[in-house]
Amino acid sequence: MHLLWLHRWLAFDKGIFMTTISRLLKYVLGYKLLLFIAICCILIVSGCSLTFPWLIKGLLEDALNKRDLFQLNIILGIALMVAIIQAVSQYTHSFIMNYIGQRVLFVLRNQIFEHLTHLSMKFHKDSRCGELISRTINDVNVLQNLIISGAAVLIKSPFILIGGICIIFYIHWKLALLTMVIAPLIAVAIVQIGKRMRQITHQIQEKMADVTNILQETISGIAIVKLFCAEGIESKRFFEENKGYFHLYLKGIKLMVISGPLVWLIGIAGMLLVVWYGGYEVSHERLTAGALMSFMAYLLTVSRPIQDFSQANILIQQAIAASQRIFELLDTRLTVEEAIDAEEMSDVKGTEGIKEREGERETEGNIEGREGRISRGRIEFEGVSFVYDDKPVLCGINLTIEPGEVLALVGPSGGGKTTLVSLIPRLYDPTVGTIKIDERDIRGVTLKSLRRQIGIVPQHTILFSGSIASNIAYSQPDASMEEIIEAAMTANAHNFITHLPSGYDTPIGEHGVRLSGGERQRIAIARALLKKPGILILDEATASLDTESENLIQSALFRIMHQQTTIIIAHRLSTIIRADRIVTISEGNIVEIGTHDELLSSGGLYKRLYEVQFEAIG
Known part of the structure; x- marks a missing residue:
């Protein structure tokens, strides 16, 4: 009253x-x-x-x-x-x-x-x-x-x-x-x-x-x-x-x-x-x-x-x-919600079930000569469309990425490449269609267990206040110093870190302002690698690096890519030549799929992009 x-x-x-x-x-x-x-x-x-x-x-x-x-x-x-x-x-x-x-x-x-x-x-x-x-x-x-x-x-x-x-x-x-x-x-x-x-x-x-x-x-x-x-x-x-x-x-x-x-x-x-x-x-x-x-x-x-x-x-x-x-x-509702009956997703990555691939050797056309392919980490896009603010971004995507495969996504800016990979960890949900990992609809598993399987190096590097070590170990706070150093060495970051006043304990400032763009990107790569994910997504992961550093990191990455399913987004086409398959996306549609040599032979959009890029370099 x-x-x-x-x-x-x-x-x-x-x-x-x-x-x-x-x-x-x-x-x-x-x-x-x-x-x-x-x-x-x-x-x-x-x-x-x-x-x-x-x-x-x-x-x-x-x-x-x-x-x-x-x-x-x-x-x-x-x-x-x-x-x-x-x-x-x-x-x-x-x-x-x-x-x-x-x-x-x-x-x-x-x-x-x-x-x-x-x-x-x-x-x-x-x-x-x-x-x-x-x-x-x-x-x-x-x-x-x-x-x-x-x-x-x-x-x-x-x-x-x-x-x-x-x-x-x-x-x-x-x-x-x-x-x-x-x-x-x-x-x-x-x-x-x-x-x-x-x-x-x-x-x-x-x-x-x-x-x-x-x-x-x-x-x-x-x-x-x-x-x-x-x-x-x-x-x-x-x-x-x-x-x-x-x-x-x-x-x-x-x-x-x-x-x-x-x-x-x-x-x-x-x-x-x-x-x-x-x-x-x-x-x-x-x-x-x-x-x-x-x-x-x-x-x-x-x-x-x-x-x-x-x-x-x-x-x-x-x-x-x-x-x-x-x-x-x-009271703002979640647009990406976890199902009430969501189950834990088992690890995609694992040493068991590696299928030996005999007689394969590494060539410039694709990644071969690896010890074997993992049997888990298959990603399937089934009729996936995505609309953002009434604007179609992806239209009826049908794509299967095999376990241990290295798949590259290329195409003009704004074509939907980053949006496509953002659907895998459910940063967004598709408007229409289904995404499956190892034949399981990702909407049927818990978000935490799903995202635990995925390592991402985003297009725009995001670091947090703290030391270099804490940023590399962001997803694995209990990681040992040996594991942190191993990830940094793979990302070609160890040398510059050891030359800093406090080494791995060096504070990087807000958003990593005390580091250069290339150094921040290498820290982000080390952070993703430390997680040892079953699915690795590299969205312009080496865009801020000089050519020498890029080549060193790519060589290191390609050596370990057989341990997970890998998706690479790149505008510099030289970085994805050795991918198993290349998918060209334009205006939300897949326009062609093949190896580097196959796409050059077909004379499609990929060839035009390749020629334009290398003419500019020349």
């Missing part, structure tokens, strides 16, 4: 208010014992606040008027005890509410972060990084004031308000009725300010997301900003967004600072009216001076909760606006 009344008083839509508050309460109610103690302390503080005005009445009427020193000592002693109890209770409930508030924020941020890491690639591709940061940090911070301060007001103020009103009616019901005339004016002021505050708060949070987004983009792309002499452009762009935030925040501040004084002014006007009428009653001996002073003291006590309500109204308006943005994010 208290909440039902509150949503009307605070001018909220009932459905939004009740839904949001009930969800927030679930986080707070996880600390029931602490909350119970805090509520008890708040009620004690409220009771103490209501005790002091009554002691004033006793002080004036029983002690001072009668000049009773003993009575004076008793009243002052009681007042001191009440003050101590109030102070201890105030400290206890403040500490507990701060603790609960911080724990709730801690849990919320963790939930948001975890949810963000599980949301699909489409969501992250369509969302602004600054917007997500703003919701995780700024919006959650807005809830802090509500939980810590607002909650105490909502518990304490009604108790003091109702208790105080009852007492002033007991002291002098006519004076009490007179004060009730002021209440509707205060309520109207609070409701109108609250409505406007909620609107502005939502706008402020949106604008802060814009500011955060520009800041994040500029800092992450600072090299481009400097190279294109765009410091002035970015500063102007940031200035405009920051100015918009400043003006919106100023509007909010105006509402916040006017709320208290307006309520106080209306209250003072009412109090002066009460003093005038109360003095009239005292002059006609229908009210004692002590009772009038006590009445005034209670009136001041009652006015405080009303002012607190006006401030709490603003806190709640801000918190509801922020909560809606937070819960909107938490």
Whole structure:
């Protein structure tokens, strides 16, 4: 009932208010014992606040008027005890509410972060990084004031308000009725300010997301900003967004600072009216001076909760606006979901079942002369189509990649090559069709067990703050130093790592800024190789390397490629000449498949790409 009344008083839509508050309460109610103690302390503080005005009445009427020193000592002693109890209770409930508030924020941020890491690639591709940061940090911070301060007001103020009103009616019901005339004016002021505050708060949070987004983009792309002499452009762009935030925040501040004084002014006007009428009653001996002073003291006590309500109204308006943005994010559904009955996928990689291939030798046309082919790691695309934002990206792909095969994907930019390999670890799901690994639909296995089988070196190298060793061991944190070094040597990274001041313990900075592009790419290759995946995907994995480093890494990679099924995406066709098969993709369709020599002989798109590339080199 208290909440039902509150949503009307605070001018909220009932459905939004009740839904949001009930969800927030679930986080707070996880600390029931602490909350119970805090509520008890708040009620004690409220009771103490209501005790002091009554002691004033006793002080004036029983002690001072009668000049009773003993009575004076008793009243002052009681007042001191009440003050101590109030102070201890105030400290206890403040500490507990701060603790609960911080724990709730801690849990919320963790939930948001975890949810963000599980949301699909489409969501992250369509969302602004600054917007997500703003919701995780700024919006959650807005809830802090509500939980810590607002909650105490909502518990304490009604108790003091109702208790105080009852007492002033007991002291002098006519004076009490007179004060009730002021209440509707205060309520109207609070409701109108609250409505406007909620609107502005939502706008402020949106604008802060814009500011955060520009800041994040500029800092992450600072090299481009400097190279294109765009410091002035970015500063102007940031200035405009920051100015918009400043003006919106100023509007909010105006509402916040006017709320208290307006309520106080209306209250003072009412109090002066009460003093005038109360003095009239005292002059006609229908009210004692002590009772009038006590009445005034209670009136001041009652006015405080009303002012607190006006401030709490603003806190709640801000918190509801922020909560809606937070819960909107938490309610975002996963577009790539794990089936309820999903099973663990057995390892694709293994030494068992290697089929010997006799009489094969390594030639420039394909990869041969290997010890054998693994029997697991067969990938099948069956009628796979993919549509992104109503735009067809892949159209009816039918392709089988044999265990241990090295398959290369080539074709013009934007043809769908990266999208095709992104479907294998289920970064996206096909709109139509099925993808199978070893005759099992990948939608029927758990995401973790599926992705555990796959090692990817992405087109754009992503490294994390930390040491070189921690980045190489990113997917295998328990890997030994020997395994890390072995992967780095295969990726031709060991030499440059050992020449760094701290070797493998060298911090690489945010996104690996302390390393060159080629060094970052070699770390990414070592990271994928350490995983010893059953399926290896190399998306322009050597694009940032010089020719010598590229040749060294390719030779090392091709020596181990028989240990897994490998897919290579490359625009430099010299890097995929030795692949078992080459698939040419254009506009989402497979246009030709064959070996390097077969495709050159066929005179199709692959030959044209090859000739154009080598003419450019020549």
